[in-house]
Amino acid sequence: MYWRLRTYIAWALAISAFLVFAVSDSKFLNAGNLYALVQSFAVIGIVSIGLMLVMVAGEFDLSVAGTVPLAGLVAVRVSEASTVFVGVLAAVVVCGAVGFINGFVTARFALPSLAVTVGTLVLTTGLGFAIAGGQIVTLSDYEAGIALDSPIAELFSFRSLLQIILIAVVGLLFAKTWIGLGIRAVGSDPNRAATAGISIMRTMLTVFIVSGLFAGIAGAMQGVSLAAGVPGDDQAILLQAVTAAIIGGTALSGGRGSTLGVVAGALLLTIVSNGLSLQGTSTAVIQLLNGGILVLVVLVNQPLQTASKRLLDRTILKGKPATV
Amino acid sequence: MTRTSPAPAVLTDVNAGATTGRTRIRALGEWAGDASVIIAVTTVVLFLIACLVVPEFATADNLRALLLSIALVGIAAVGMSVITIVGRLFSLSVSATVAVSTIIFAGALGLGPWFALVIAVAFGAVAGAVQGVLAGRLKADPIVTTIAGAAVMIGIAQIFSEGRTVAGAGDASVFAINIAGVLPMQVLIFLLVTGVAWWIHRFTVLGRKITLVGLNERAAEVSGLRSWPLVIVAFVASGALAGLAGALLASESGQGNLQLGATFGFDAITAVVVGGISVKGGMGNPLNAAVGAFLVGLLSNALVLVGLTYETQLIVKGVLVLFAIIITGVASQAKNGARR
Amino acid sequence: MTATATLLSVEGVNKSFGGARALTDVSIQFLKGEVHALLGENGAGKSTLVKIIAQVISADSGRVVGSKADLSDVAMVFQELSVIPDLSVRENVALSLRKARNGVIPKKAQESRIREALTSAGLGGIDLDVPVEALPLAQRQLLEIARGLASNAETLILDEPTATLSDVEIRRVHDVVRSLAAEGRAIVYITHRLAEVFELSNRITVMRAGKVVANGPTSDFDMASLVTHMLGAEHRAGVVEIFDNTFDPGGARTLRVKALSVANKFNDVSFEVCGGEVTALFGQIGSGADEVVRAIVGYSNLDSGSVRLDEHEISGLSRHGSQKAGVSYVSADRVIEGVFLTASVVRNLTSGVLPSVSRGGVLTNAKEIALAKSVASRVTFDESRVRQPVGSLSGGNQQKIAIGRALATNPAVLVLNEPTRGVDIGARSGIYRALRKLASRNVAVVVYSSDVVELRELADNVITMFRGKTVSEHRVTSVTDAQLVSEILNGTA
Amino acid sequence: SSSSTTPRASGSSDVTGMKVTLLTVSQSCAYCATHTDELKADAQKAGVDLTVVVNEFDAGVQAQQVNQVISTKPDAVILWAADATAILPSLARLKSAKIPVVLTNTHPQTDDTSLWTAYTGPDDTDYGRKAGEAMVTALKAKGQTSGSVVVVTGVPGTPGAINRLKGFTETLEKDAPQVTIAGTQNADWDQTKGTTAAAALLTLYGKDDLVGIYAEADNMLAGAIVAADRAGYKPGDLTMVGSNCSIEGYTNIESGAQQASVLLSPYDDASLAWQATLKVLQGDDVANETFIPPVVITNLNLADCAAAVDK
Numbered sequence A: 001m002y003w004r005l006r007t008y009i010a011w012a013l014a015i016s017a018f019l020v021f022a023v024s025d026s027k028f029l030n031a032g033n034l035y036a037l038v039q040s041f042a043v044i045g046i047v048s049i050g051l052m053l054v055m056v057a058g059e060f061d062l063s064v065a066g067t068v069p070l071a072g073l074v075a076v077r078v079s080e081a082s083t084v085f086v087g088v089l090a091a092v093v094v095c096g097a098v099g100f101i102n103g104f105v106t107a108r109f110a111l112p113s114l115a116v117t118v119g120t121l122v123l124t125t126g127l128g129f130a131i132a133g134g135q136i137v138t139l140s141d142y143e144a145g146i147a148l149d150s151p152i153a154e155l156f157s158f159r160s161l162l163q164i165i166l167i168a169v170v171g172l173l174f175a176k177t178w179i180g181l182g183i184r185a186v187g188s189d190p191n192r193a194a195t196a197g198i199s200i201m202r203t204m205l206t207v208f209i210v211s212g213l214f215a216g217i218a219g220a221m222q223g224v225s226l227a228a229g230v231p232g233d234d235q236a237i238l239l240q241a242v243t244a245a246i247i248g249g250t251a252l253s254g255g256r257g258s259t260l261g262v263v264a265g266a267l268l269l270t271i272v273s274n275g276l277s278l279q280g281t282s283t284a285v286i287q288l289l290n291g292g293i294l295v296l297v298v299l300v301n302q303p304l305q306t307a308s309k310r311l312l313d314r315t316i317l318k319g320k321p322a323t324v
Numbered sequence B: 001m002t003r004t005s006p007a008p009a010v011l012t013d014v015n016a017g018a019t020t021g022r023t024r025i026r027a028l029g030e031w032a033g034d035a036s037v038i039i040a041v042t043t044v045v046l047f048l049i050a051c052l053v054v055p056e057f058a059t060a061d062n063l064r065a066l067l068l069s070i071a072l073v074g075i076a077a078v079g080m081s082v083i084t085i086v087g088r089l090f091s092l093s094v095s096a097t098v099a100v101s102t103i104i105f106a107g108a109l110g111l112g113p114w115f116a117l118v119i120a121v122a123f124g125a126v127a128g129a130v131q132g133v134l135a136g137r138l139k140a141d142p143i144v145t146t147i148a149g150a151a152v153m154i155g156i157a158q159i160f161s162e163g164r165t166v167a168g169a170g171d172a173s174v175f176a177i178n179i180a181g182v183l184p185m186q187v188l189i190f191l192l193v194t195g196v197a198w199w200i201h202r203f204t205v206l207g208r209k210i211t212l213v214g215l216n217e218r219a220a221e222v223s224g225l226r227s228w229p230l231v232i233v234a235f236v237a238s239g240a241l242a243g244l245a246g247a248l249l250a251s252e253s254g255q256g257n258l259q260l261g262a263t264f265g266f267d268a269i270t271a272v273v274v275g276g277i278s279v280k281g282g283m284g285n286p287l288n289a290a291v292g293a294f295l296v297g298l299l300s301n302a303l304v305l306v307g308l309t310y311e312t313q314l315i316v317k318g319v320l321v322l323f324a325i326i327i328t329g330v331a332s333q334a335k336n337g338a339r340r
Numbered sequence C: 001m002t003a004t005a006t007l008l009s010v011e012g013v014n015k016s017f018g019g020a021r022a023l024t025d026v027s028i029q030f031l032k033g034e035v036h037a038l039l040g041e042n043g044a045g046k047s048t049l050v051k052i053i054a055q056v057i058s059a060d061s062g063r064v065v066g067s068k069a070d071l072s073d074v075a076m077v078f079q080e081l082s083v084i085p086d087l088s089v090r091e092n093v094a095l096s097l098r099k100a101r102n103g104v105i106p107k108k109a110q111e112s113r114i115r116e117a118l119t120s121a122g123l124g125g126i127d128l129d130v131p132v133e134a135l136p137l138a139q140r141q142l143l144e145i146a147r148g149l150a151s152n153a154e155t156l157i158l159d160e161p162t163a164t165l166s167d168v169e170i171r172r173v174h175d176v177v178r179s180l181a182a183e184g185r186a187i188v189y190i191t192h193r194l195a196e197v198f199e200l201s202n203r204i205t206v207m208r209a210g211k212v213v214a215n216g217p218t219s220d221f222d223m224a225s226l227v228t229h230m231l232g233a234e235h236r237a238g239v240v241e242i243f244d245n246t247f248d249p250g251g252a253r254t255l256r257v258k259a260l261s262v263a264n265k266f267n268d269v270s271f272e273v274c275g276g277e278v279t280a281l282f283g284q285i286g287s288g289a290d291e292v293v294r295a296i297v298g299y300s301n302l303d304s305g306s307v308r309l310d311e312h313e314i315s316g317l318s319r320h321g322s323q324k325a326g327v328s329y330v331s332a333d334r335v336i337e338g339v340f341l342t343a344s345v346v347r348n349l350t351s352g353v354l355p356s357v358s359r360g361g362v363l364t365n366a367k368e369i370a371l372a373k374s375v376a377s378r379v380t381f382d383e384s385r386v387r388q389p390v391g392s393l394s395g396g397n398q399q400k401i402a403i404g405r406a407l408a409t410n411p412a413v414l415v416l417n418e419p420t421r422g423v424d425i426g427a428r429s430g431i432y433r434a435l436r437k438l439a440s441r442n443v444a445v446v447v448y449s450s451d452v453v454e455l456r457e458l459a460d461n462v463i464t465m466f467r468g469k470t471v472s473e474h475r476v477t478s479v480t481d482a483q484l485v486s487e488i489l490n491g492t493a
Numbered sequence D: 001s002s003s004s005t006t007p008r009a010s011g012s013s014d015v016t017g018m019k020v021t022l023l024t025v026s027q028s029c030a031y032c033a034t035h036t037d038e039l040k041a042d043a044q045k046a047g048v049d050l051t052v053v054v055n056e057f058d059a060g061v062q063a064q065q066v067n068q069v070i071s072t073k074p075d076a077v078i079l080w081a082a083d084a085t086a087i088l089p090s091l092a093r094l095k096s097a098k099i100p101v102v103l104t105n106t107h108p109q110t111d112d113t114s115l116w117t118a119y120t121g122p123d124d125t126d127y128g129r130k131a132g133e134a135m136v137t138a139l140k141a142k143g144q145t146s147g148s149v150v151v152v153t154g155v156p157g158t159p160g161a162i163n164r165l166k167g168f169t170e171t172l173e174k175d176a177p178q179v180t181i182a183g184t185q186n187a188d189w190d191q192t193k194g195t196t197a198a199a200a201l202l203t204l205y206g207k208d209d210l211v212g213i214y215a216e217a218d219n220m221l222a223g224a225i226v227a228a229d230r231a232g233y234k235p236g237d238l239t240m241v242g243s244n245c246s247i248e249g250y251t252n253i254e255s256g257a258q259q260a261s262v263l264l265s266p267y268d269d270a271s272l273a274w275q276a277t278l279k280v281l282q283g284d285d286v287a288n289e290t291f292i293p294p295v296v297i298t299n300l301n302l303a304d305c306a307a308a309v310d311k
C-alpha cells in the first residue's frame, strides 16, 4: 500500500519535473533534446533496475561502480581486436562473472554483500587498469558507436531501445514470476524464505548476476558509443542508480521495490539534469536542487507511512474473519 | 531413506549460538564482535609477514608514512562506524564534509590554527546534527539524507568559494610536528580519537545505548530508550570527525578546496566494512574501523614496496579484501551455523 | 481407530548443535488418521525433531521414512512464524503451492485454493493483498496454518499452532485438525497447552532432554502423569502450586484508564488497577484488548481519553516517557522486540536501567552483574548463565529474560502482552510466581491474555473485551470460565 | 612574456546576440572555475549569449550534453573534453550537425584535425619537456649532474598523464643523461593521493641518490612536499618541480619548498579559446591549433604567475 504510494509519488515528481521544463524552456520538447534525455535515461535506468533487484533481495552491489567502466574497457579492447558484437559480448560475460562471484560468495559464506562487493569493486577497478595497461583505450572505428546511437523514430536509438526492452523484460519477470516473488521473500526475511523452500543461493546468484549483466551492458554499450574506455571507478553512476532506486521506493532493508517506481526515479533524475543543463544552470544550483528534491522525498516519507498505516488498519478491520 | 543435508545457509533457528565450551570465547568476542576479531588477527598476521618479507617495510620512516597515510581516513572511518553501529548504515556525506571543512579551516586559519580546527570541527558537527535530525527524529532514510546533505553542502560551498582554492592566511605547521620527535601529531590525534571512541563505546552508558539501538531498535524502545537522540549523536560524531579530518588535511598545505578528501567517504566505508563491523547495526566497535583502515593502508603500502604496478596492487588488494571477508564468514558460520 | 497405517516414521535420529546434544536416538511412528501430540518442556527437542522431518535441518544420524521418497507430502507449520512480512497474504499462501521449478505465477488458478485454505484456517474474509506485516500476530499464526493446509499434504506438522491464539481461534484450529485427521492424514501436534492435548489427540509422545520418555495412546495418560513425564519426578511439586491471592494494599499506586479510544482499534475503555493487583484484559483477536495494553505503554496515538498514574497524566507519553513515569512493558513478540538476541543476558537485563548500573555515565561492570544476578533469581533464571547470549537460550528462558528486563526497572506499573506464549508448564509457573511476587510489592500489573487457564493462575481481576469495547469486570474468583468465554465471544454473558 | 592577452575585436556588432554553448568539466576545481568565469565575462562584454553546461568529468554525461546542444543549434560550441578520446564520436556528431567547435584545454587523442574548427590550449608533451628543463636547470644550479628523480603522475592511461611524463623523460634523457627516473606512482591529480604516492616513492628510492621529484600538477606536488617533509627532508634537499602554477605551486615556490612550475594560466587558456570563438562567430579564418607557450616559473619570475592565481 505505502510502497505503491511511493511509486505514485516518484511518477508524480517525474511528471511534474517534465511539465515544469516543458513549460519553462521551449527547447526542452525538441526531439533532439528528448533523444538525449532518453539516451541518458536508458543508462541510468538499466543500472538502477539491476541494483534494485539486489536491494529487494536485501543486499547491495557496490561493484557496479567497478563493472560499468570495466565493461567499457573490455568492450573497446576486444572490439578493436575483433568485432563490436564480440566486444560487447565479452564485456557482458566478464561482468556476469563478477556478478556470479558476488552472489556465490555472499550466499555460500553468509556474508554481508556490502563487504563482498567492496572487494570485487577494488578487484574490478584493478582489472580495468590492467586492461588499460597505462595506455589510452580507444576504438579506432567510432562509426560503430555512432550507428549504435543513430536515432530511431527520432527519440530512440538501438542502444536505448535495447536497454529499455531489457528493463521491461526484467520488470515483467520480477512482477509476474516465482523468481520475483522469491527475491522479495528472501529480501524480506532470508531465514523464513529458506524455510518456505526458497533457495537463497539461487536467489543471490540471480540478482547479482542480473545486476552484473546490466551494469555490463550499460558500460559496454557506453564504451562502444564513446569509442573509448576509461579506467577507474565510476561512483557517479552507482550513486545515481541508488538514488533512483530509493526515490522509486526500493527499501534498503530489502523485500520491497517496484520496477515502475525505479523507472520513475531514474526518469526524475534524468529529466532534472537534462532540463537544468539545457538552461545552463550552474552546478551549485543543480546540487542544491538535487539536495532539495531528496530532502523532499525524505520528508514526505514519514507522514505518508503513517497515513497509509491508518488506511491499512481500516482495510484489515473490514476484512476481519467472519467468526468475530 | 536417509536424508541428505540441505545447504547450511538455511538453518533457521533463532537459538543459534555457541556451544557451552565456546561460551567464554563468545563472551570475550562480544565487545569486538566475532568477525572483527578475526580481521584484527588477520591484520596483525599480515603486518608481521610484511615486516619479515617486504624490504624497507619495517623501517621507522615507512611505518610513520603508513600511519600518516591512514590517520585522516581512519579518523573519518571511526566517525562513520558510529553511524553503522547505531544501525543507520553509512553516511554518504563524509567526503563533502571533509571538503567543506578544508575550506573553512583555510578560511579561518588567519585566526590561529587551533581556532580554525575548532571551527571546522564545529561545522562538521552542525552538518551532522542536521542530517541526524532528519535521519533520527524524522526517521528519514540515512542514505538518501546523506546524499542530499552532501549535495546541499557542496552546492553552498561552491557558491561561496566559487570553486576556488582558499589559501589560509596563517601557519598550520603545529599539526605537522612530531611528538617527542617520533609520533606525528596527526597519528597521535587519530590514536586518541580511536581510543576515546572505543572507550565511550565500550564503557559508557552512551556507548551501550548506541549499541542496543543498533542491535534491535524496537527492543530498545520497549526498554524505554529513545533512538533518535542517539542517531543524532552518531551523526554529530561522524560529522565532527569528518570536520576534524578535513581540518588536518587542510593543515598539510594550509589550503582548502572542494577537491580535497574526495576519496575519504568511500575509503571510510571500506574501512568500516573490512574492519568487520556489521552493517545490520550493533555489532562491532569504532576500533574495528580503525583496524579496517589500517589493514587497507597496510596492503596498499606493502604492495607498493613489493614493487607491484598500480593495477596489480589493486587486483591483489581486491583479492585480499575478499579473502579476509570470506575467512570472517567461514569462521563465524562455523561458530553459529546461521546466516549473518 | 480404523486406520493404522504408518504414514511417517522417525528411526534412531540423533542431532547435536556444536557440542550440545539436542536429540538422542529418537524413534516415533505417526499413523494415518491420528492426531499425535508431541510434548515436552522448552528445549526438549520437539522443534528440532520436526524440523528434521521437514528437511529444514539435517540429522546427524538416523532416518525419516515417509510414504513418498522425497517426503514431499509432509507440510509444516513452524513455531517461529515463517510467514514473510513484506509479502501479501496471497503471496504467502502461494509460496507453499510453488513447485520446485520456476515459472509464471498462475494467479487465477490459485485463487480458489488459496481462499479455501484461508477459510478453513478462519481467515475467510481477509483481503488477499494486505502485506502480512500489517496483520496482527494472531492472524499471522492463522495464515501460517493456512499455508500448511494449502499444500494438501498427507502429513501435517503443527509446531505450537495455538500459542498465539485465543480460545475461538483455538477451537477453529481444533476443528480443522480433527477433520484433517478424519480425512486420513497424520497430524503431528506440538503444544504447551496441556488441556487441548486430551481434547484433541489420539496419541502422545513426551520428550525430555532430547529423548523420548513416554509414548502411547492418549487414554494411557492423565494430567498428572503427563507433567511428571515432561518435567521429571523432581519437578513435580512446583507445578501444581496454587497462588495466594492475598496482598498488602497499603501505599499502593493506582493506574486509572478513562474513556480511552483509538480509532479502528477500541473505544471508550475504562478501568482501574491498584498496586498489588494483577488485572487481566481478556479478549480474542481483534477485540482490541492487546491494543489497550499497547496504548497504555505509549504505543498508540490516542484519539481520546486519559491514562493516569495516581495524579499524573501519562496518556500522551511516548514509550520512553511512560517508562520514565514508571510503566514497564513486556512485548508479545519476543524475537522482534522482546530481547536483544545477540547480546548477553546481563546486557539485556540492564538495558532499561543503565543509569543505575553506572556512575557519571560510565558503566560499572560489578553493578551490572549484581543487578543481572538479582533479577535472574527473581525470574528463576540460572544465575551462572548470565553471560551467555540470549539467543542461545531456549524459548522459555528467553521469555524470562524479557520479563526480567522489565522487572529490573522497578516499575510502578508492569504491562505484559501474552507473557507466557510458548512457554512450558514448568517455566510458566516460574513466571507466574515472579509476577505474583512483584504484585505483592505494590506493583500494578496489567496483562493481556487470551488463555483462560492463565487468568485463573495469574489474575485478580478480569476485564473482558469484545469488538473494541469492554464487556464487564470480574474478580477472577467469582466468575466461571464459561461466562468469561461467552463474554468475549458474544459481548454478553 | 607570460601573458598572451592581446587586444581583440570585442563588442563588434555582428556577434551580439549570437548563441554559444560552453561544455566544460567542472565548477568545483579552481582552474576550471576561473576558466569558465573568464569566458563568461568575455561573452558578456561581446554581447554573446553564453550557456555553460558542466559534466563533472563524466564523459558519458558529456556525450549526452553534446546531443542536447546539437538540438539547440548554437552558433558555436566551446568544448573542454572530459576525456580526450571519448569525445571523438561527439565531435563527429557536431561536425555532421555543422556546428563550429572550439576545443579548449584538452587536446583530443586523434590526428584527424578536421573534427574541430579550432583547438586552443596546452600541448602536454611540451609541458613535460619544460618541466624537464626546469628540473635539469635547478639541479645544475646545485651542481648535481647525476642522480635519480621520481615522478608523481595523474590518472594512468589519460593523455595528460602520459604525455607530460613522455616530454619530461625525453628532456631528461637529452639534457641530463646522468639523471634517471627511478620510479613513478600515480596520484590521480589528487593532493592527498600525492602525499601517499610520494611517501611510497621516498621509501622505495629515498635512500639512493634521489635528487628531485616531478609531479605532473602542483597540487600533487604540494602533497609530495608534505611527504618529503615527513620523511625528514629539508626544503631544498630535493628539487621539486610541478606544473600549472596553481595556487599551491605559487605558495610553495614563494616559500622555497618548490623550485619550479610550468605556467598554465586559466586566464590565457580561456582568453585564447575566446579569441578563436570570436573569429569563428565572425566568420574569420582561425588557426586549427593554437598552443599556449609553456613558461617555466621559478622564484625569479614568480610575479608572472601572480595573475594566474589571482594574487
Ligand SMILES: Nc1ncnc2c1ncn2[C@@H]1O[C@H](COP(=O)(O)OP(=O)(O)OP(=O)(O)O)[C@@H](O)[C@H]1O
Pocket (backbone or CB within 6 Å): B011, B012, B013, B014, B015, B016, B017, C017, C018, C020, C021, C022, C040, C041, C042, C043, C044, C045, C046, C047, C048, C049, C079, C392, C393, C394, C395, C396, C422, C424
Ligand atoms: N540452531 C541451533 N543451534 C544450537 N542449538 C540449538 C539450535 N536449535 C535448537 N538448539 C538447542 O536444541 C535444544 C532443543 O531445542 P528445540 O527448539 O527443539 O526445543 P523445543 O522442544 O522445540 O522447545 P520449545 O518448547 O521452547 O519450542 C535446545 O537446547 C536448543 O537450545
Ligand SMILES: Nc1ncnc2c1ncn2[C@@H]1O[C@H](COP(=O)(O)OP(=O)(O)OP(=O)(O)O)[C@@H](O)[C@H]1O
Pocket (backbone or CB within 6 Å): B015, B016, B017, B018, B019, B020, C017, C018, C020, C041, C042, C043, C044, C388, C391, C392, C393, C394, C395, C396, C397, C398, C427
Ligand atoms: N544455540 C545453542 N548453542 C549452543 N549451546 C546451546 C544453545 N542453546 C542452548 N545451548 C546450551 O544447551 C543447554 C540446554 O539449553 P536449553 O536452552 O534447552 O536450556 P534449558 O535450561 O533446558 O531451558 P528451559 O528451562 O527453558 O527449558 C544449555 O547449557 C545451553 O547453554
Ligand SMILES: [Mg+2]
Pocket (backbone or CB within 6 Å): C041, C042, C043, C044, C394
Ligand atoms: Mg530445557
Ligand SMILES: [Mg+2]
Pocket (backbone or CB within 6 Å): C046, C047, C048, C079, C159
Ligand atoms: Mg519448539
